[in-house]
Structures are given as C-alpha cells and as structure tokens.
Amino acid sequence: MGSRFDKGRWSTFIDTEPVVVAKREVCPAGARIQFVNERRYLSVIKKDRSAIIIAASSDIGTAICNRWKSNGWDVYGTYRTKSQAIEELNTLGVKLVHCDLSNFTSISDACSNLRKICPQWDVLVMCPGTQNPVGPFNECSFDEWEKSVRVNFTSQIRIIHELLPSRHVGFALGPCVLLFAGGGTNNAPVNYSAYIISKIALIKMCELLDAEISDTRFVIIGPGWVKTKIHNSTLKAGARAGTNYQRTTKKLASDGCTPMDRVLDCCDWVADASRELIGGRNLSVVFDMWGTEELAKILAENSNVYKLRRYGNDWLIKNEH
Numbered sequence: 001m002g003s004r005f006d007k008g009r010w011s012t013f014i015d016t017e018p019v020v021v022a023k024r025e026v027c028p029a030g031a032r033i034q035f036v037n038e039r040r041y042l043s044v045i046k047k048d049r050s051a052i053i054i055a056a057s058s059d060i061g062t063a064i065c066n067r068w069k070s071n072g073w074d075v076y077g078t079y080r081t082k083s084q085a086i087e088e089l090n091t092l093g094v095k096l097v098h099c100d101l102s103n104f105t106s107i108s109d110a111c112s113n114l115r116k117i118c119p120q121w122d123v124l125v126m127c128p129g130t131q132n133p134v135g136p137f138n139e140c141s142f143d144e145w146e147k148s149v150r151v152n153f154t155s156q157i158r159i160i161h162e163l164l165p166s167r168h169v170g171f172a173l174g175p176c177v178l179l180f181a182g183g184g185t186n187n188a189p190v191n192y193s194a195y196i197i198s199k200i201a202l203i204k205m206c207e208l209l210d211a212e213i214s215d216t217r218f219v220i221i222g223p224g225w226v227k228t229k230i231h232n233s234t235l236k237a238g239a240r241a242g243t244n245y246q247r248t249t250k251k252l253a254s255d256g257c258t259p260m261d262r263v264l265d266c267c268d269w270v271a272d273a274s275r276e277l278i279g280g281r282n283l284s285v286v287f288d289m290w291g292t293e294e295l296a297k298i299l300a301e302n303s304n305v306y307k308l309r310r311y312g313n314d315w316l317i318k319n320e321h
C-alpha cells in the first residue's frame with residue numbers, strides 16, 4: 001500500500017511497485033522516498049494531516065499545536081493541568097482530552113477518547129516530562145523515582161502501544177512518532193537518574209520500534225536547553241540539584257537557550273523526512289545539521305549514526321574464541 005499523486009490529489013494505492021508522479025518517486029509506505037520536487041510535494045502533504053500531541057499542555061507541545069494548527073493540520077492532544085494555554089488551544093480548535101500519565105485508567109480513557117475523535121493520525125508527538133525527583137538516587141523516595149520512570153518512559157510507550165493501531169499508513173512517508181530526549185547520552189548527569197534513565201530508554205525504544213515496525217517512522221529529538229517550565233523542578237530543588245542549580249539559573253538568564261522556533265523547525269523537518277533519514281535515530285536540534293544535503297548523505301549511508309552504541313569497541317580486542 002502507498003500513495004499516488006493523480007489529477008491534483010494524493011490517493012492510496014495497493015500495488016507494491018514504485019510509481020513516478022509529478023516528478024517525484026512515490027514508494028509504498030515506509031519505503032525509500034526520493035525528494036525530487038520538494039516544494040510541490042510539501043504543498044500537497046502539509047494539508048489534511050492529523051497530529052496527536054500527548055501533553056499538549058507542555059510549553060513545547062503547545063507551541064507545536066499552534067504551529068501545525070496554523071499550517072492547516074487537524075490537531076488533537078492531551079493535558080493534565082488546565083491552564084490559559086489549554087483554553088487558547090481549545091479556542092483554536094485543537095481537540096483535547098484529559099490524561100494523567102501516572103494513572104493507568106486515565107491513560108486508557110484518554111487513548112479511547114483520542115481514537116474516537118481522531119480515528120487516524122499521521123504524527124504522534126510525546127511531550128510529557130518531569131525532572132522530579134531531583135537529588136542523589138539513594139536519597140530519593142523510590143516510589144517517587146518509579147513514578148517518574150512511568151511518566152517519562154513506560155506510560156509514553158503504553159500510549160504508543162495503544163495508539164499505533166490507529167496510525168494512518170496510506171500516506172507515502174508513513175506515520176511518524178516523535179519523542180523528546182534529554183541529557184545523558186554521552187555522560188552521566190548526577191541527581192536526575194529517573195529522568196535520565198527514562199530518556200535513554202526512550203532513545204533505545206525508538207530504535208527498537210523502528211527495527212520492528214517498518215511502515216512507521218520513529219524518531220527522538222533532543223531540543224537542547226529550552227526556556228520552559230520543566231526547569232522549575234531544578235529551581236525548586238535548590239541544593240539537591242547540585243551544580244546543575246547554578247548552571248540552570250545561568251542558562252535560563254542567558255541568550256544561550258534554543259529558541260522555540262528552532263525546535264518547531266526541526267519538528268517540521270522530521271515530519272516531512274523519510275524513514276531512511278530519521279528512522280530510529282536520536283537527533284539534536286542544536287548540534288546536528290538536519291535539513292542539509294550533507295547530513296542526508298551520511299544518514300542514508302550509515303544506519304548506526306545517531307543511535308546508542310558502545311564507545312571504543314575497536315581498542316584492545318581479545319583474540320579469544
């Protein structure tokens with residue numbers, strides 16, 4: 001199954017052979033796509049897409065809702081806490097349901113409600129996140145620690161599991177699941193173990209899902225430091241955050257944070273990128289040259305780039321069998 005451009009519109013087709021249409025090669029969902037007439041193609045696919053934003057109440061999630069709604073997409077989502085931002089999204093026509101990721105019944109109800117109001121989605125974005133509990137592992141309440149792993153990791157995967165059956169596979173690029181990474185990929189930040197281990201688990205899960213489900217694009221992006229309310233946990237924790245308290249206050253007071261528009265541009269790029277480029281990868285909004293031909297070439301040639309791998313494998317190798 002795939003998509004075909006014919007007489008000015010895209011339609012689903014059943015045959016498996018790639019078809020050349022409007023100077024663009026279209027392949028079955030999930031297969032390699034060649035970008036030939038980018039502008040024309042994007043002007044077609046940007047319309048009529050449906051996106052679900054889990055934790056649309058997050059500062060990044062709210063910004064994504066606003067951008068994609070103004071692009072003409074149908075946007076749905078969840079919130080935990082009612083706020084002015086949620087009221088404004090409602091007014092814009094973003095359809096929202098309540099969801100507390102620490103509660104299984106709430107998740108199940110939310111997914112069932114989302115399936116009713118959005119029977120097919122093209123992009124699913126996971127924005128929940130909490131840095132709590134902040135502090136050394138052995139001083140944290142383990143119940144709090146475990147709850148954090150649920151909100152930051154397992155509940156997000158539970159939602160993906162519940163919503164995957166309603167993904168829209170007729171679209172040429174294939175549906176896209178977009179997650180957010182945090183720190184800890186190349187070092188060991190202290191005092192945030194529940195948050196960091198969850199983010200690392202999300203990165204690996206993204207790669208595993210990509211390997212198992214070939215009709216869908218799974219990608220996880222690290223936004224860098226963005227001025228959002230997620231940092232309030234660190235500010236509140238004070239000394240328990242260790243040196244990250246000073247680092248956070250300094251960073252938030254500086255001009256060195258990632259502008260929200262940059263995060264949104266990366267999300268836009270991801271939503272339109274082929275599985276070959278983004279599938280199973282962890283991209284950095286700040287450091288990676290996403291959107292360039294140079295990076296596209298490297299990604300197309302090497303499926304290990306931007307994945308979790310052991311470092312230094314090729315030194316001092318034992319010659320035992």
Ligand SMILES: NC(=O)c1ccc[n+]([C@@H]2O[C@H](COP(=O)([O-])OP(=O)(O)OC[C@H]3O[C@@H](n4cnc5c(N)ncnc54)[C@H](OP(=O)(O)O)[C@@H]3O)[C@@H](O)[C@H]2O)c1
Pocket residue numbers: 055056057058059060061079080081099100101102126127128129130151180181182183222223224225226227228229230231
């Ligand atoms: N901002 C950064 O510097 C940064 C850096 C790296 C990664 N990220 C990631 O980016 C994503 C978006 O975060 P953000 O920066 O926009 O922060 P944010 O505004 O604090 O958003 C976090 C969201 O998670 C929600 N949440 C927390 N616990 C929940 C629960 N039990 N049930 C349901 N929702 C819950 C919060 O809901 P409430 O509104 O109800 O509190 C909030 O909407 C997160 O995954 C975060 O880890 C952000």
